[in-house]
Amino acid sequence: MDRSIPLSDVDGEMIHVEVVNSLDWISKLPNDLLLKVLSKLSMEEVLRTSVLSKRWVDVWKETSHLYLDMRRIAKAKIILPEVSHQAARSVTKIIKDHRGHLERCTIYHDSLQCEDGVFESWIQSLVNVKHIKHLKLVNLFDHFEPITGSHVTLDLPPKSFSHPDLISLFLDEYNLETPHAFYSSRSLKDLRLINVSAETEVFNAVLVSCPSLEVLALKISCPKKGFLKIENHNLKFLFLSCLGIKGINVSSPNLDILSIEYLSCKEENFFTASPRLHSHRNYWAAGQCLAHTSYIISCPQQGEESIGHEVMLSGFNNCMKMLSLMSVSVDLTNAKEVEMLRQVLAAWPVEMGELEIVSKSNNDASKESESSIGKTRNTIWEETKPFPNAEFRVYAVWLSNFSGSEEEFALASCMITHGTVIRTVTIRPSSSSTTKKSKIKAAIAKLKELPKCHNCFHIRCSDEALVEPSLW
Numbered sequence: 001m002d003r004s005i006p007l008s009d010v011d012g013e014m015i016h017v018e019v020v021n022s023l024d025w026i027s028k029l030p031n032d033l034l035l036k037v038l039s040k041l042s043m044e045e046v047l048r049t050s051v052l053s054k055r056w057v058d059v060w061k062e063t064s065h066l067y068l069d070m071r072r073i074a075k076a077k078i079i080l081p082e083v084s085h086q087a088a089r090s091v092t093k094i095i096k097d098h099r100g101h102l103e104r105c106t107i108y109h110d111s112l113q114c115e116d117g118v119f120e121s122w123i124q125s126l127v128n129v130k131h132i133k134h135l136k137l138v139n140l141f142d143h144f145e146p147i148t149g150s151h152v153t154l155d156l157p158p159k160s161f162s163h164p165d166l167i168s169l170f171l172d173e174y175n176l177e178t179p180h181a182f183y184s185s186r187s188l189k190d191l192r193l194i195n196v197s198a199e200t201e202v203f204n205a206v207l208v209s210c211p212s213l214e215v216l217a218l219k220i221s222c223p224k225k226g227f228l229k230i231e232n233h234n235l236k237f238l239f240l241s242c243l244g245i246k247g248i249n250v251s252s253p254n255l256d257i258l259s260i261e262y263l264s265c266k267e268e269n270f271f272t273a274s275p276r277l278h279s280h281r282n283y284w285a286a287g288q289c290l291a292h293t294s295y296i297i298s299c300p301q302q303g304e305e306s307i308g309h310e311v312m313l314s315g316f317n318n319c320m321k322m323l324s325l326m327s328v329s330v331d332l333t334n335a336k337e338v339e340m341l342r343q344v345l346a347a348w349p350v351e352m353g354e355l356e357i358v359s360k361s362n363n364d365a366s367k368e369s370e371s372s373i374g375k376t377r378n379t380i381w382e383e384t385k386p387f388p389n390a391e392f393r394v395y396a397v398w399l400s401n402f403s404g405s406e407e408e409f410a411l412a413s414c415m416i417t418h419g420t421v422i423r424t425v426t427i428r429p430s431s432s433s434t435t436k437k438s439k440i441k442a443a444i445a446k447l448k449e450l451p452k453c454h455n456c457f458h459i460r461c462s463d464e465a466l467v468e469p470s471l472w
Helices: 031-038 043-051 070-074 081-097 118-129 200-208 307-313 335-347 362-369 406-417 434-448
Strands: 003-008 014-019 065-069 104-109 134-139 168-175 190-197 215-221 227-231 237-243 247-251 257-263 270-273 292-296 325-330 352-359 394-402 421-429 458-461
Touching (some): 043 065, 070 081, 070 104, 200 227, 237 307, 307 335, 335 352, 406 434, 421 434
Parallel strands (some): 215 237, 227 247, 292 325, 325 352
């Protein structure tokens, strides 16, 4: 008889795999199709498909991604020592049995594997044997069970992450005593050290060993205060949350995105040499740096991807959701840049506190757009469609470098009439010329006449002379 095996996909919906008596039709399906089916299932369900038929026994071994969580393998929220070794053996066997092209692997483990050499053997196999591209390692630190979970020190051989195929590395909840494992990691383009503790000299040596980085996320703590040095001409995206540092020196001339969650240093000890980033806001107050993100949007060359923009749209923005202040520089006459702005705002997971939109000057915009496709002066915002979507809300918007152009007015009016902005829109004019002033003044007057969705909403201008007294 035919039978149906129910499995749940990653969204919790049920998938029924029909198994017929002969099973001939299953054996004739190409591996590519079977692997697409497996990509919709959890790792546990992927492994269970090996019992469906002889045809399925080895299919899972060719999946491109492995997600190995020892809590799920052991079926326990807290892994006790007696089950830890058994779960670790299962992880080892899965890695060993996999025989296809492995592109990505995520492992959640406990501290015991770092003590008995198992953790080192996993890295050796994944990096040097499987030639993995993307590796994520998370120590299951349990804040409520300090005996079974704690930060562990990574004691790995030199050049453990130096294989040329490894391009991204994510480490969470570790101590670093030396930078040896990162020596000669010239191929790494994406490095994320989250909840990692080390001396500033160790972090500095790690960053020097990774000269090709385009994405760097540091959520770190330093037992002894020192200066953190980030000097990288390839860097596009930088996230900083640094505890116990005396100062930071950032020299990254091609940086597109700077996102700061927390800095323990003083303002006078924070130095940046990133001329592309523009903001009219001062994010330092009472000696503290406010959590914020600065982003200059630019279209990549045709055929290329914007790696920083991809990070902004990825799940990593959940780590940035408390960063409720954002400054974005954009050419509002460039359809591609406007679409990138829409994507970033639409992907933001919570209500935003303040949003500054800096209109690029004519010179900057023309330079950015010379090689890009999508330059347009057509109206991009439809009156019946909220920007970026119907869900996004922000308490205050600053329109900096405002010239009163059609595109600026269209964006502002769209966000006002659809209730996207809850409290205030503040306009910072771009020029003091008489011609520009009259244009800006007319645009502000028209914006003030628009219907409002919130009773507490109002429009401000940094230059009161540009607003008719009767409109205040």
